[in-house]
Amino acid sequence: MKSFAEIRRIAIARKGEHELAARMPGPPERPxxxxxxxxxxxxxxxxxxxxxxxxxxxxxxxxxxxxxxxxxxxxxxxxxxxxxxxxxxxxxxxxxxxxxxxxxxxxxxxxxxxxxxxxxxxxxxxxxxxxxxxxxxxxxxxxxxxxxxxxxxxxxxxxGYDGPLLSKSVVAALNMAGALDGAATSKAARVRAQEAFNTWHEESGVPYAVISRTLALAVPD
Structure with missing residues (x-):
């Protein structure tokens, strides 16, 4: 499975570092x-x-x-x-x-x-x-x-809940990264997706929402 650092480099290559940073989710107005x-x-x-x-x-x-x-x-x-x-x-x-x-x-x-x-x-x-x-x-x-x-x-x-979203783009990126092989509709696939997000969170320390958005920007729209 690709590291989060690798995924982020792919996203930067696609969007540029400035746009990637601009499209990251910010903190909620109230917790x-x-x-x-x-x-x-x-x-x-x-x-x-x-x-x-x-x-x-x-x-x-x-x-x-x-x-x-x-x-x-x-x-x-x-x-x-x-x-x-x-x-x-x-x-x-x-x-x-x-x-x-x-x-x-x-x-x-x-x-x-x-x-x-x-x-x-x-x-x-x-x-x-x-x-x-x-x-x-x-x-x-x-x-x-x-x-x-x-x-x-x-x-x-x-x-304001810091959870990943399994959008079409995120699922495509999970496949690209080697975390999934196919759709994320079954319980087993969702467990594998969660495990991948947990690994990337431990690696990077960044919020799950940021990891999710980075994945979405690492694949074609």
């Missing part, structure tokens, strides 16, 4: 563990509604989402009634997609359960070790609503 759980629900919901749609459309309507879903209050949305659902389906200020609207309720229940068990869903997510990020992504896919695939991991990245 994930310091966020209120309503902000976690809001980010999960934003990414769910953006899936398959223009992100600009969802972003443009976001004030309407915040109003319709009571600033994503966990307790209020966990109690979403049939009347609430009907009102949402008539609300032109949001994207009126029934299954995605119901995911707000289901993820409010999921986050509420985490908060009752751990004091705060945000702290629970923040404290999950990046050395087992794939385990956290699996948890979101199993227990959350519509948080599988890239949706949950990307939302966590935006929220």
């Amino acid at each position: 994930l563990r310091d966020l209120s759980d309503d902000r976690v629900l809001a980010e999960f919901s934003r990414r769910i509604f953006q899936t398959g749609l223009s992100w600009k459309v969802v972003d443009g309507k976001w004030p309407g989402f915040e109003a319709a879903f009571h600033r994503f209050d966990i307790a209020r949305n966990a109690m979403m009634s049939d009347d609430d659902l009907d009102a949402h389906l008539r609300d032109t200020g949001i994207v009126r997609h029934g299954a995605k609207i119901l995911s707000v309720r289901d993820n409010a229940i999921f986050l509420g359960d985490l908060a009752r068990a751990h004091g705060s869903a945000a702290r629970f997510l923040a404290d999950w070790p990046a050395t087992d990020a794939m385990g956290l992504y699996d948890l979101l896919g199993r227990c959350g609503a519509r948080l599988g695939g890239m949706t949950g991991p990307y939302a966590l990245r935006v929220l």
